[in-house]
Each structure stands twice: as C-alpha cells, then as structure tokens.
Amino acid sequence: MSQTSEKSIVVDDSIEVDLRNPYLGALLAWLIPGAGHLYQRRYAKGVVFMVCILSTYVFGLAMGGGHAVYASWREGDRRWQYAFQVGVGIPALPALIQTANVRSGGEPILDDMMAPPRDVNPRGDDDLARWNLEHHAYFEFGTLYTMIAGLLNILAIYDAYAGPFVAEEEEDKDKPPPDDERASGA
C-alpha cells in the first residue's frame, strides 16, 4: 500500500482508493457498520461489512432473547462485554438509554430489550439467572456473537480510516527485486 495523497491510497490490487475524509469515514463506520465504506464509494466492501457484522449482531441479540446486550457497571454485575459490543455503534447504543431509564427508577422501553438486570443477587435469584435459565447456552452464545460483531467492526473502522491493511512482508513479496539484487543473483 502506498500513499499518493492525503485522501487516496493505492492498494495491492493496483487500484486507487479514495478515502475522502478518513475521519468522517471512520466515524460513520463506527455508527453503522459498512456506512463509512459506502460514504467512500467502496460499495462492495460496505455491503460485505454491513451484512456480515449487522447479521452477526442481530442474530446474537435474538439468541439471547434481547438481553445479551446491556450496559451495567454495578457491584456484582460489571458487564465488561459491552465494551466490545458497543463497537457496532448505533445498534448497541439503546443499551445506554435503557440503563439510564432503569437507574433513574423509570420503566425500560422496547419490552426490556437491552435493559440491565434490575436486581443483583449473589445467590443467583435475579434477572441474570432467569435469562440464563430461559435461554440456556444461547444467552452466552448471543453474548459471544454480539461481542465478535463489535470486534469485527473495529477492523472495519480501521479499514475505513486507513484502507486495506497490508503487512510489510506481503507488500515486499509482491514487489519485483531491485536491479542490483537481480544482477547479483544472475
């Protein structure tokens, strides 16, 4: 990959990629997976990222009955997984609204979807235990799927910001050897 200007790069497929405004591209890529690439007119990759990441996220959320994604940092219920899930951007942000609603004593919207557990009981008799009981292993599967979706979108965000990642060795391998090397090898 070589830099031709501030906004466009040439990748190993020998095509020039116009990143337009890379910062805006990265922001859009975080907000909606694939949107940054669509903004940069990289339509095929935008659709690949959008379909792959959003379908993984939605499938995971559905598997966990809508409870696999929630934001909580209370004693006894530190939902560190949300730090990865929020990588998908807007689709994970309702969890913050739900948490604010529940913590302020209000009722969660969207039929409890993405709402944090109301009570935390160390003996296990609480919402989290109930969700695990109702959805069995699928609650954990859903958590895993949504976390992976968030992590994958971080790769997509970087791609929107800097273009396709090409390792040094791969880049060197494709280049023809310099003239003096060819001469000494002959």
Added chain:
Amino acid sequence: MMTFALLLASAPNHLWYYLPLIVVVSLVYGATRHELMGPILNHAVRAGVWITGFMGIILLILLAVSWRL
C-alpha cells in the same frame, strides 16, 4: 476421554453455531486485506481453513489432555 466425549455428545447442535461465525470472521478479515471481491473471497477461504485447522489442533490437544479423565 470419557468426559470429553460426553461433552461433545451432549451439545452436537451447538457446534453448528461455529459455522456462521467462521464465515463472517473470514469474510471481514479478508475484506480488511483487499479491495476487490475476488481477492477478498480467496483470502476469506484461506482464513477460514486456517482458523478451522487451528481450532482442530486445539481440539486434539484438549482431547489428549483429557484422555484419562
């Protein structure tokens, strides 16, 4: 060995959930390395095979470790 075999036998359906993950992870990984669909798909296939092989090796190691359990 017995524990491991029982574990595998008790959750055969759960293993299918690995397939969509491998497909999306490989595709996204390939898409971060190339710009055109042809190279992306090639890279995705190679990445999928590599990840599956790696997980197969881990499975064999776990099987060996739990042989006498």
